[in-house]
Amino acid sequence: MNSSIALSVEDLSFSYGGKKALTQVNFKIQPGECTVLLGPNGAGKSTLFSLITRLYDTRDGSIELCGFDIKRQTLLALAKLGVVFQQTTLDMDLSVMQNLRYHTSLHGMGRKQAEQRIQQELERLHMYDRRFEKVRQLNGGHRRRVEIARALLHKPSVLLLDEPTVGLDVPSRLSIVEYVHQLAVEENLAVLWASHLIDEIYPDDHLIVLDKGQVKANGTVDEVLKITSTPTIKDAFYTLTQGGQG
Amino acid sequence: MKLLHYWRAMWGIIWRELWRFVTQRERFISALVRPLVWLFVFAAGFRAALGLAITPPYETYILYEVYITPGLIGMIQLFNGMQSSLSMVYDREMGSMRILMVCPLPRWFLLLSKLLAGTGVSVLQAYVFLAIAWFYDIQAPWQGYLWILPALLLSGLMLGALGLLLSSFIKQLENFAGVMNFVIFPMFFMSTALYPLWKIKESSALLYNLAQYNPFSQAVELIRFALYGQFNQHAFIYTLVAFIVFMAAAIIGYNPSKGMMVRKGGA
Numbered sequence: 013m014n015s016s017i018a019l020s021v022e023d024l025s026f027s028y029g030g031k032k033a034l035t036q037v038n039f040k041i042q043p044g045e046c047t048v049l050l051g052p053n054g055a056g057k058s059t060l061f062s063l064i065t066r067l068y069d070t071r072d073g074s075i076e077l078c079g080f081d082i083k084r085q086t087l088l089a090l091a092k093l094g095v096v097f098q099q100t101t102l103d104m105d106l107s108v109m110q111n112l113r114y115h116t117s118l119h120g121m122g123r124k125q126a127e128q129r130i131q132q133e134l135e136r137l138h139m140y141d142r143r144f145e146k147v148r149q150l151n152g153g154h155r156r157r158v159e160i161a162r163a164l165l166h167k168p169s170v171l172l173l174d175e176p177t178v179g180l181d182v183p184s185r186l187s188i189v190e191y192v193h194q195l196a197v198e199e200n201l202a203v204l205w206a207s208h209l210i211d212e213i214y215p216d217d218h219l220i221v222l223d224k225g226q227v228k229a230n231g232t233v234d235e236v237l238k239i240t241s242t243p244t245i246k247d248a249f250y251t252l253t254q255g256g257q258g
Numbered sequence: 259m260k261l262l263h264y265w266r267a268m269w270g271i272i273w274r275e276l277w278r279f280v281t282q283r284e285r286f287i288s289a290l291v292r293p294l295v296w297l298f299v300f301a302a303g304f305r306a307a308l309g310l311a312i313t314p315p316y317e318t319y320i321l322y323e324v325y326i327t328p329g330l331i332g333m334i335q336l337f338n339g340m341q342s343s344l345s346m347v348y349d350r351e352m353g354s355m356r357i358l359m360v361c362p363l364p365r366w367f368l369l370l371s372k373l374l375a376g377t378g379v380s381v382l383q384a385y386v387f388l389a390i391a392w393f394y395d396i397q398a399p400w401q402g403y404l405w406i407l408p409a410l411l412l413s414g415l416m417l418g419a420l421g422l423l424l425s426s427f428i429k430q431l432e433n434f435a436g437v438m439n440f441v442i443f444p445m446f447f448m449s450t451a452l453y454p455l456w457k458i459k460e461s462s463a464l465l466y467n468l469a470q471y472n473p474f475s476q477a478v479e480l481i482r483f484a485l486y487g488q489f490n491q492h493a494f495i496y497t498l499v500a501f502i503v504f505m506a507a508a509i510i511g512y513n514p515s516k517g518m519m520v521r522k523g524g525a
Binding site: 087097102153 | 262264267270271277282357358360361362
């Protein structure tokens with residue numbers, strides 16, 4: 013077990029019936045690092061997330077979270093994981109507080125500890141005053157903030173975000189992007205952020221470009237620019253995905 | 259500590275389901291209206307057409323409304339079980355099922371907790387129905403109202419497990435209409451909920467056999483006997499075995515390495 017690696021994906025392949033969705037995917041993510049998984053629609057990002065979260069079974073290759081194999085040590089591995097899915101997964105008819113309490117109970121947290129953690133996470137996102145409001149009353153940006161707070165309640169080591177800013181206005185998008193980058197550094201959190209939006213990438217980020225189920229580039233922003241001999245991420249992405257959408 | 263984690267998670271799941279049920283007033287009312295219409299309208303009209311012989315657990319001639327009451331309680335639980343499965347499909351489509359599935363607890367335990375939560379709701383509905391029936395002069399011995407609780411729990415679990423199993427096969431919410439036509443209605447009508455077995459036998463041997471082996475019939479008989487303070491061992495074992503089979507199949511259905519989830523491309 014290598015403790016400096018938060019998430020390790022090795023030789024991962026996956027097919028839906030006869031259709032290949034991922035082919036020999038390899039990468040590693042370290043704590044305190046924000047990794048952007050960039051790929052056009054249909055590149056295999058959501059499939060990869062479903063495999064990391066064990067919604068799908070890993071048949072070829074392996075995935076380890078903080079040294080725990082997702083297939084053999086599922087519960088230990090999942091305990092290290094916080095997830096924000098692409099679709100909202102909050103219960104609209106419950107209040108913010110009730111949604112978060114539900115999550116803390118699923119993670120076995122006692123009442124006192126749960127209240128404390130909920131307060132901490134909501135205050136960081138300036139949402140504590142709105143804790144008794146029903147989720148239905150919140151706008152898209154605020155719902156996303158609640159989902160991020162929820163994903164962090166049990167203090168995970170790895171945070172997965174599957175295109176969390178889709179459908180949000182520009183200010184909400186920017187504030188979430190900034191907050192997550194800040195989290196990675198302050199909390200020493202390993203972040204894997206799936207996106208197809210190039211402006212969400214910071215210069216210090218680690219970048220993985222996925223296209224048609226294959227890793228086309230894996231390195232720092234500078235390294236990817238160097239490999240592709242392009243001046244901008246947009247050009248690099250275009251070169252690597254041969255004109256894929258982005 | 260681990261045990262405490264399991265307890266907190268199970269309570270969290272049950273609380274969420276009960277809270278949703280209590281706050282969704284329309285759901286509560288519509289769940290009651292269906293059996294009450296059957297009781298007040300169908301049974302009242304049918305009373306004259308159907309003569310009932312004295313059969314256990316009844317010790318005297320009874321009105322048709324009295325006969326049909328355990329069947330209608332079964333109906334409440336059958337619909338509730340299917341409603342839970344509908345909500346599982348909805349949760350899966352909407353994504354909230356994912357939050358449950360990625361928490362660090364075994365999947366079988368999460369499914370069992372979901373099932374217990376749904377059963378709790380159906381037991382609540384059944385008691386409210388029994389209270390209304392009591393005012394309509396359908397009254398069982400007081401002990402029956404206690405004995406019926408374990409029977410309701412088992413029958414609720416069995417029908418809920420069936421719903422859970424179905425939800426692992428249903429890809430989209432739209433397909434749920436098929437469940438209504440191919441599962442709920444045949445199960446309900448080919449059972450002892452509306453007519454006793456001997457009456458069915460008089461009209462069709464095939465229907466008689468289908469009704470006899472229908473697990474819903476057994477659940478209804480378990481409830482019927484329990485309401486009169488009696489234990490129907492055959493119905494109990496049959497319902498218990500059906501619950502174990504449905505539950506095991508549902509767990510396999512939701513297992514990422516063996517079940518339907520991969521083929522369906524959703525969780």
